[in-house]
Amino acid sequence: MTLGELAEALGLQLEGDPARRIESVATIQSAGPGELCFLANDRYRQHLRSTRAGAVILHARDAADCPVAALLSDNPYADYARAAALLHPAGKAEAGISSSASVDPGATLGEGVHVGAGAVVGAGVELADGVEIGPGCVVAGPSRIGAGSRLRPRVVIEPGVTIGRDCLIHAGVVIGADGFGFAPDGDDWVKVPQLGGVRIGDRVELGAATTVDRGAIEDTVIGDGVKLDNQVQVAHNVQIGANTVIAGCTAIAGSSKIGRSCMIAGGVGIAGHLTITDGAVVTAMTLVSRDIREPGIYSGSLPMDDGASWRKNSARFRKLDDLARRVARLERELKDKGEKS
Amino acid sequence: MTLGELAEALGLQLEGDPARRIESVATIQSAGPGELCFLANDRYRQHLRSTRAGAVILHARDAADCPVAALLSDNPYADYARAAALLHPAGKAEAGISSSASVDPGATLGEGVHVGAGAVVGAGVELADGVEIGPGCVVAGPSRIGAGSRLRPRVVIEPGVTIGRDCLIHAGVVIGADGFGFAPDGDDWVKVPQLGGVRIGDRVELGAATTVDRGAIEDTVIGDGVKLDNQVQVAHNVQIGANTVIAGCTAIAGSSKIGRSCMIAGGVGIAGHLTITDGAVVTAMTLVSRDIREPGIYSGSLPMDDGASWRKNSARFRKLDDLARRVARLERELKDKGEKS
Amino acid sequence: MTLGELAEALGLQLEGDPARRIESVATIQSAGPGELCFLANDRYRQHLRSTRAGAVILHARDAADCPVAALLSDNPYADYARAAALLHPAGKAEAGISSSASVDPGATLGEGVHVGAGAVVGAGVELADGVEIGPGCVVAGPSRIGAGSRLRPRVVIEPGVTIGRDCLIHAGVVIGADGFGFAPDGDDWVKVPQLGGVRIGDRVELGAATTVDRGAIEDTVIGDGVKLDNQVQVAHNVQIGANTVIAGCTAIAGSSKIGRSCMIAGGVGIAGHLTITDGAVVTAMTLVSRDIREPGIYSGSLPMDDGASWRKNSARFRKLDDLARRVARLERELKDKGEKS
Incomplete structure (x- = not known):
């Protein structure tokens, strides 16, 4: 497909050459000139300026940093998903x-x-x-x-x-x-x-x-x-x-x-x-x-820890009610002392 | 099957018309006149008085509240299971x-x-x-x-x-x-x-x-x-x-x-x-x-909590041994103070 | 196979009769005269002196306690695995x-x-x-x-x-x-x-x-x-x-x-x-x-406990952040008292 056809099929604004052909999808790091990628996650923004993709689907706010053609999207991941389905249609089994x-x-x-x-x-x-x-x-x-x-x-x-x-x-x-x-x-x-x-x-x-x-x-x-x-x-x-x-x-x-x-x-x-x-x-x-x-x-999971710390802490868990009672007793004793003094 | 046949097959006392026909099983809330249900769990007792079932399998102690025919059982759930197997025999595959x-x-x-x-x-x-x-x-x-x-x-x-x-x-x-x-x-x-x-x-x-x-x-x-x-x-x-x-x-x-x-x-x-x-x-x-x-x-599962509470509490878990040591130190200090004063 | 053939195939030193025939493997407790077993785990050492096995694969340091033929190995479990594969070759499906x-x-x-x-x-x-x-x-x-x-x-x-x-x-x-x-x-x-x-x-x-x-x-x-x-x-x-x-x-x-x-x-x-x-x-x-x-x-699992203890302790977990704050307050109060007195 050409970028122009993709932009039209997805209803997205294209910044770049509508005649460029796109063959497949790839990651932003690995994409080459015939490939489409997307940017939706901050952790991959660092790769944008150096991408060699044919085009990137991204938010309008990231377009200025894009060195190649861009398809502007409010939801780059969903539009990537649609583009990938167009470029790689699921094989239909023969009737x-x-x-x-x-x-x-x-x-x-x-x-x-x-x-x-x-x-x-x-x-x-x-x-x-x-x-x-x-x-x-x-x-x-x-x-x-x-x-x-x-x-x-x-x-x-x-x-x-x-x-x-x-x-x-x-x-x-x-x-x-x-x-x-x-x-x-x-x-x-x-x-x-x-x-x-x-x-x-x-x-x-x-x-x-x-x-x-x-x-x-x-x-x-x-x-x-x-x-x-x-x-x-x-x-x-x-x-x-x-x-x-x-x-x-x-x-x-x-x-x-x-x-x-x-x-x-x-x-x-x-x-x-x-x-x-x-x-x-x-x-x-x-x-x-x-x-x-x-x-x-x-949530209800326990945080992972190194084995030694976990062993000590989880042993204390089995005495947690006792620990709470001891704290309550300390509070009472300290209050009593305060009132006496 | 008739209620009489069911009562005999299950060895249960029937309060109601032995000639009534029962076609299938249903829940106590949804059962109609040709259907059998059971009452074994307190959470469903509220539905007993309004049931429209053909019959209910229940404990003798609940019989007074039952508006329809009753099969009296010491174990209503097990007897329901047997009744359901009689009414809906598992299909036997052909040899x-x-x-x-x-x-x-x-x-x-x-x-x-x-x-x-x-x-x-x-x-x-x-x-x-x-x-x-x-x-x-x-x-x-x-x-x-x-x-x-x-x-x-x-x-x-x-x-x-x-x-x-x-x-x-x-x-x-x-x-x-x-x-x-x-x-x-x-x-x-x-x-x-x-x-x-x-x-x-x-x-x-x-x-x-x-x-x-x-x-x-x-x-x-x-x-x-x-x-x-x-x-x-x-x-x-x-x-x-x-x-x-x-x-x-x-x-x-x-x-x-x-x-x-x-x-x-x-x-x-x-x-x-x-x-x-x-x-x-x-x-x-x-x-x-x-x-x-x-x-x-x-048991050994952690109780579920809202995310914010869980995050705070589970962070403390990773310092639980330290917390227990701090409590022990407080106890010693307070004891020392008590002995001094 | 004979013990001699096994020893040679595994590259292990044999203490015992190389002509003895071994038919299969077994556990150290149950092995009989035609069977081979191994000792790799301390929890089974107690069974060594009474074993009736044809031979035992074990560390040289355990050989003195072995009443039957021994194959000396630096890694008895791995050598057992190899021996078992020799004695019981996996059936190969016909081409x-x-x-x-x-x-x-x-x-x-x-x-x-x-x-x-x-x-x-x-x-x-x-x-x-x-x-x-x-x-x-x-x-x-x-x-x-x-x-x-x-x-x-x-x-x-x-x-x-x-x-x-x-x-x-x-x-x-x-x-x-x-x-x-x-x-x-x-x-x-x-x-x-x-x-x-x-x-x-x-x-x-x-x-x-x-x-x-x-x-x-x-x-x-x-x-x-x-x-x-x-x-x-x-x-x-x-x-x-x-x-x-x-x-x-x-x-x-x-x-x-x-x-x-x-x-x-x-x-x-x-x-x-x-x-x-x-x-x-x-x-x-x-x-x-x-x-x-x-x-x-x-690690990050919770220790198992009896239901009553677990219920008390896990209820406290949901207040653990609060407990830690109370301990910190006690520490401050005690410090203040110490400074005042």
């Missing part, structure tokens, strides 16, 4: 069913559906137009996958799952396995049948090896525009509001309800039956053990 | 081998075995009567799976694994991958061959994407009735006692031995070579770094 | 392509390549000599796998991945899924195309269900000799230096750079854009939230 796939005659396939090698599509599965089922996937019915959604290799969809439009489900994801429900009965555990399903909205992305369990009675629900990273665990009857993003290895216990537009970092644990309000931010490796009622930032 | 499955002639299959599409069953595999191997599973031999056990899609069983009767292994589980064993040798690591196997008892359930490694020399062992949630990691030579339950994303390092009837919450880490006694309870995201010798509850 | 595998004509296969049942090998894949692709794997091209590397069942390789020689990739691993990159744009998230690949060195081992994401623009890089345990998460553009080992369930956020010969324990979280120096050691469940510039041990 058709691989000869080694198993598609049950009781499945319903829309126009332009792709089913990869070795994939298994069961009776009662509905695949809307343009759905891509990657090699080795297993999709059991009844279930429904909306138009344009793509399953990468080896995804498992258990019965009772609905997925919206334009979703991207990465390799190894399991949707609709049984929730973890057992009723204690003496020494034994009686399995509680997991009879609900999973409902996933539009434009959802689920990272590799993430698991989303089916509900116990009602459904587990993931809203439109939600993005989950790799190895996230979503237990039965969890609800995740629209546009919430959750980083890798976070686990959400049963029946918790996460609001819209939350940002949950990696390695977080969210206990069961909690409510987290819209717009909450939780930092890495925090255990959310009570409701979050106000938007804001919430 | 037979899918035409797209690969079953080695050296495998031994009992009566009524099901092997799903694209599954691979190797030489030396023994599948007892009624075993179900889901689509896309890979079962390598030698290995043995007991009667009535079911593997959901895409489970991997490596050689040297024994699974008991009536187990349920969810999608994406890997049993018998190599344990993590490397001997340091200068800058290099020499792989320690992982020569043990995995032995899993009867009535075990393993959640989606859980991994159970083979032993280094002897076996990794999971006892009867153990239930593991999703994404649990069980390292080589771990032993888990009967009826222990472990929630999602918990990891157990090598050679640790967990007792019977323990309850381990999610996100817990258990260090290697430890012993945990029968009946121990460990709360979420605790690092178990020493033996647990007495039953009871054990 | 050839399973009739149920799908190998694209555009793939390039070296000598002695094995492709297992149901595996899918795409166009543009290069498999060097002796590569083993396990049953159910999906390998998409362009990608390259070096000589002698083995993929266990159900591994997924996305396009743009290079794997070196003699690697071992365990079941369920996903290499090259999209990194977690989204640019905020009002309430929405714009997907940032993940255009980099993954480069993995020689002699790397990846544990079951581990995920390694492709880079955003440049590659994610794993050095020679790196060993990752099960369920490790490696985000986009992470770099891991040679011979670093990382235990189960550890997660590394985007663009962090881990040095050579580090030892990272299980359940660790490493925040994004950090640098960890060569030879650093991080203990279990630590959140690494800043650079590690000096080799040494780093």
